[in-house]
Amino acid sequence: MLNEVLPGLGQVEDSKGAGDRRSSIEPAQPLHSVPARPVAADAVTEMREAILGKLAFAIGRSPANARERDWYAATALALRDRIVEACVASDAAVPNKRVYYLSLEFLIGRLTSDALNNLGLFETTKAALAQLGVALEDVEAAEPDAALGNGGLGRLAACFMESMASLSIPAIGYGIRYDHGLFRQSLEDGWQREAPETWLAEGNPWEFARPEATYTIGFGGSVTMSMASEGVIRRHWAPAETVKAVAYDVPVVGWRGRHVNTLRLWKAEAESAIDLARFNDGDHVGAVAARARAEAISRVLYPSDSSPAGQELRLRQEYFFTSASIQDLVRRHVAERGDVRSLADHAAIQLNDTHPAIAVPELMRVLLEDHALGWEDAWDVTTRTLSYTNHTLLPEALETWPVELMERLLPRHMQIIYLINWMHLEERGKSGQGGAEHLAAVSLIDETHGRRVRMGHLAFHGSRRVNGVSALHTDLMRSTVFKDLHALDPDKIVNKTNGITFRRWLHNANPELTALAVEAVGPGVLDDPSLLRGLDAFARDSEFVRRYAAVRRGRKEALAVIVSERTGIDIDPSALFDVQIKRIHEYKRQLLNILETVALYQAIKAEPHRDWTPRVKIFAGKAAPSYVRAKLIIKLACDVARAVNDDPEVAGRLKVAFLPNYSVSLAEAIIPAADLSEQISTAGMEASGTGNMKLALNGALTVGTLDGANVEIREHVGPENIFIFGLTAAEVLDRMQEPGYAQAAIRQSPRLAAVLDMIASGRLSPEDPGRYRALVDDLRYRDQYLLTVDFDDYWRAQREIDRAWAEPKAWWAKAVHNTARMAWFSSDRSMREYAEEIWRVRVA
Numbered sequence: 001m002l003n004e005v006l007p008g009l010g011q012v013e014d015s016k017g018a019g020d021r022r023s024s025i026e027p028a029q030p031l032h033s034v035p036a037r038p039v040a041a042d043a044v045t046e047m048r049e050a051i052l053g054k055l056a057f058a059i060g061r062s063p064a065n066a067r068e069r070d071w072y073a074a075t076a077l078a079l080r081d082r083i084v085e086a087c088v089a090s091d092a093a094v095p096n097k098r099v100y101y102l103s104l105e106f107l108i109g110r111l112t113s114d115a116l117n118n119l120g121l122f123e124t125t126k127a128a129l130a131q132l133g134v135a136l137e138d139v140e141a142a143e144p145d146a147a148l149g150n151g152g153l154g155r156l157a158a159c160f161m162e163s164m165a166s167l168s169i170p171a172i173g174y175g176i177r178y179d180h181g182l183f184r185q186s187l188e189d190g191w192q193r194e195a196p197e198t199w200l201a202e203g204n205p206w207e208f209a210r211p212e213a214t215y216t217i218g219f220g221g222s223v224t225m226s227m228a229s230e231g232v233i234r235r236h237w238a239p240a241e242t243v244k245a246v247a248y249d250v251p252v253v254g255w256r257g258r259h260v261n262t263l264r265l266w267k268a269e270a271e272s273a274i275d276l277a278r279f280n281d282g283d284h285v286g287a288v289a290a291r292a293r294a295e296a297i298s299r300v301l302y303p304s305d306s307s308p309a310g311q312e313l314r315l316r317q318e319y320f321f322t323s324a325s326i327q328d329l330v331r332r333h334v335a336e337r338g339d340v341r342s343l344a345d346h347a348a349i350q351l352n353d354t355h356p357a358i359a360v361p362e363l364m365r366v367l368l369e370d371h372a373l374g375w376e377d378a379w380d381v382t383t384r385t386l387s388y389t390n391h392t393l394l395p396e397a398l399e400t401w402p403v404e405l406m407e408r409l410l411p412r413h414m415q416i417i418y419l420i421n422w423m424h425l426e427e428r429g430k431s432g433q434g435g436a437e438h439l440a441a442v443s444l445i446d447e448t449h450g451r452r453v454r455m456g457h458l459a460f461h462g463s464r465r466v467n468g469v470s471a472l473h474t475d476l477m478r479s480t481v482f483k484d485l486h487a488l489d490p491d492k493i494v495n496k497t498n499g500i501t502f503r504r505w506l507h508n509a510n511p512e513l514t515a516l517a518v519e520a521v522g523p524g525v526l527d528d529p530s531l532l533r534g535l536d537a538f539a540r541d542s543e544f545v546r547r548y549a550a551v552r553r554g555r556k557e558a559l560a561v562i563v564s565e566r567t568g569i570d571i572d573p574s575a576l577f578d579v580q581i582k583r584i585h586e587y588k589r590q591l592l593n594i595l596e597t598v599a600l601y602q603a604i605k606a607e608p609h610r611d612w613t614p615r616v617k618i619f620a621g622k623a624a625p626s627y628v629r630a631k632l633i634i635k636l637a638c639d640v641a642r643a644v645n646d647d648p649e650v651a652g653r654l655k656v657a658f659l660p661n662y663s664v665s666l667a668e669a670i671i672p673a674a675d676l677s678e679q680i681s682t683a684g685m686e687a688s689g690t691g692n693m694k695l696a697l698n699g700a701l702t703v704g705t706l707d708g709a710n711v712e713i714r715e716h717v718g719p720e721n722i723f724i725f726g727l728t729a730a731e732v733l734d735r736m737q738e739p740g741y742a743q744a745a746i747r748q749s750p751r752l753a754a755v756l757d758m759i760a761s762g763r764l765s766p767e768d769p770g771r772y773r774a775l776v777d778d779l780r781y782r783d784q785y786l787l788t789v790d791f792d793d794y795w796r797a798q799r800e801i802d803r804a805w806a807e808p809k810a811w812w813a814k815a816v817h818n819t820a821r822m823a824w825f826s827s828d829r830s831m832r833e834y835a836e837e838i839w840r841v842r843v844a
């Protein structure tokens with residue numbers, strides 16, 4: 001029994017002292033009882049009546065003919081009422097300082113389970129629905145994922161919003177209310193197909209339309225000058241075209257419902273719905289053309305990840321949501337404080353990547369034109385209010401816009417950028433740093449590829465603080481892309497390692513593991529994840545480990561059902577589940593994983609009678625629709641799956657499955673079922689990663705390179721509880737200078753050579769033998785991401801993992817240590833650090 005191991009708790013190193021330790025173990029909670037609260041009968045009745053009321057009067061259905069979607073909407077509306085009560089309380093007092101988090105993406109996923117968990121209404125609502133003959137799981141499943149983001153960057157914004165609400169940091173998130181979020185992915189014979197995503201088709205019960213919060217956004221036109229007073233020239237922008245930005249608010253409720261923040265998403269609308277004169281002239285299509293053009297701005301999320309979408313519409317989206325947000329927050333500040341000059345004292349604006357970098361000239365424009373500040377005052381307010389988070393150092397992903405496009409679309413902003421740049425370069429000259437090479441490096445305008453505005457430099461120069469998202473990434477920012485700007489202002493760059501919200505990625509995604517943790521270390525762990533450290537003492541407790549493993553087993557069985565339903569592939573829950581789930585990108589090296597899979601396949605076929613560790617390789621992830629190479633990698637994974645899964649010689653000891661349509665909800669199903677987490681990017685290329693954190697928290701062991709936050713995960717879980725392989729970031733930079741590194745690596749590795757031969761030969765694609773020839777040639781002669789160089793060490797690490805899996809006691813001890821030691825990666829910790837060191841707002 002658990003009680004027998006309690007004395008072991010005395011050895012816990014990191015717990016908060018004896019007084020905080022749990023001296024009694026709570027009785028076992030039924031699963032899904034997080035947070036554990038008694039369910040009062042009248043609370044259930046009240047919730048049941050609230051849901052029935054919404055079903056009748058807001059949806060217009062009777063219980064007899066309500067669909068699951070109707071029950072979902074009724075439940076969401078009933079919960080929303082509860083949140084509004086808390087909301088009104090949060091709104092009552094004007095906070096001293098607000099955080100404004102500007103992000104082109106918020107990958108929030110489903111909201112009902114978040115709200116239920118954070119309000120502590122899970123059991124109550126489940127019981128209320130059960131009385132109506134409805135299963136809560138079915139209601140939850142009827143909610144479409146709000147896929148307003150591509151991947152990590154958008155998911156980070158969602159985790160940060162939840163953590164700010166949980167820490168009672170007054171905050172508003174600003175983004176775009178896309179009609180169509182990230183495309184739906186299906187696999188047709190292994191090829192990715194994209195279909196539009198339609199999350200708003202039946203409305204969104206979580207949002208409030210706020211037509212009273214509407215702003216005018218200009219594009220194009222010209223800049224005029226006037227004499228404001230003797231010798232003072234004022235410039236005014238007269239846009240040629242205007243669009244309305246209309247606010248839609250989604251409440252973000254924090255843990256235990258103590259605080260509610262707002263996610264304000266902007267919808268684009270035309271100034272007028274129809275050109276009546278044209279309509280009456282019989283031009284029925286032309287009469288709504290302007291409207292279609294305006295509304296196109298919030299129509300679709302750009303499905304590009306880590307590379308700029310060079311479309312004019314993308315720049316229109318960026319300016320649209322940035323301008324609406326800046327206008328909104330300045331208006332609020334002036335209404336509350338009277339004077340725009342004190343903006344920096346009461347507002348901290350965080351730019352999530354460079355997508356909202358146009359905020360620098362936009363805030364300047366508003367201060368100069370609408371509030372008549374002088375240049376120096378405006379620049380002072382701007383640079384004390386804004387901060388910028390960098391998410392990537394990949395050269396192809398650093399956003400730049402052609403000067404010509406900026407001049408046409410945003411003429412006033414281009415003037416302001418020129419003026420900012422002129423002063424910036426003047427100052428360099430004055431301080432004797434005026435060498436042409438230095439000036440070219442720090443200039444906001446890149447003159448080397450046509451003339452383009454460097455949005456990263458603009459955001460950097462206009463910000464008080466600039467942060468990277470892991471220790472390694474921040475170091476590389478200082479030494480590479482922002483080297484010269486960093487030298488000018490060495491205190492500006494700070495590190496803020498990413499985090500994940502444990503409410504979603506532990507409590508909601510894995511209620512079974514959460515219940516076990518509560519039982520072992522006490523319910524305080526729900527509020528203070530550092531108490532997870534108490535689980536260390538249970539790592540070798542056979543009863544605890546048996547239950548920890550049983551929780552995993554249950555989730556693996558559930559995932560096996562999903563895999564079977566969605567791919568037709570049967571997998572064995574007792575095999576090692578090896579997962580790589582993330583956007584498909586060459587630098588993330590799904591291809592390296594596939595190469596190792598083929599090598600393992602060949603090894604099994606060469607020695608079919610050895611006792612191979614049964615493994616299931618599970619992949620999921622979307623490729624940007626225009627990213628041909630990434631789509632071919634998906635196809636290769638599917639071709640390998642086809643060859644391996646049905647080979648009688650393999651006899652089920654290796655299976656490969658590619659699960660279509662990766663999303664937040666699918667992640668919530670896969671992560672608790674994972675034994676092994678693949679985090680194998682080329683060192684120096686993954687800024688942080690957050691999937692790595694979700695998986696380790698849930699007890700998957702990581703096989704990874706020393707990249708992004710993997711470095712810090714190793715420090716926290718201990719080097720004996722993670723499998724590290726491959727070159728370091730510094731070694732990668734060196735090796736890239738050596739010509740012919742790929743050929744050399746292949747020459748030294750007969751195993752790799754055999755894998756490449758097999759893929760190039762067409763044996764995996766008999767219907768199209770040349771399908772992978774170019775892919776393999778690229779590996780042989782270029783290999784930009786150093787797969788060939790890391791292959792042998794990756795193979796070694798994987799075989800070490802096979803041996804570790806064969807020792808269940810040691811394996812589960814490692815898994816428990818991972819869960820126990822991941823508390824630092826809570827986004828609450830990230831948000832506290834931002835609050836203290838970047839925003840300077842008080843955390844309750």
Ligand SMILES: *Cc1c(COP(=O)(O)O)cnc(C)c1O
Nearest residue numbers: 151152582663664667689690691
């Ligand atoms: C966490 C998450 C990501 C980010 O994954 P990485 O492995 O860090 O790239 C992407 N998409 C979804 C749906 C996620 O939940």
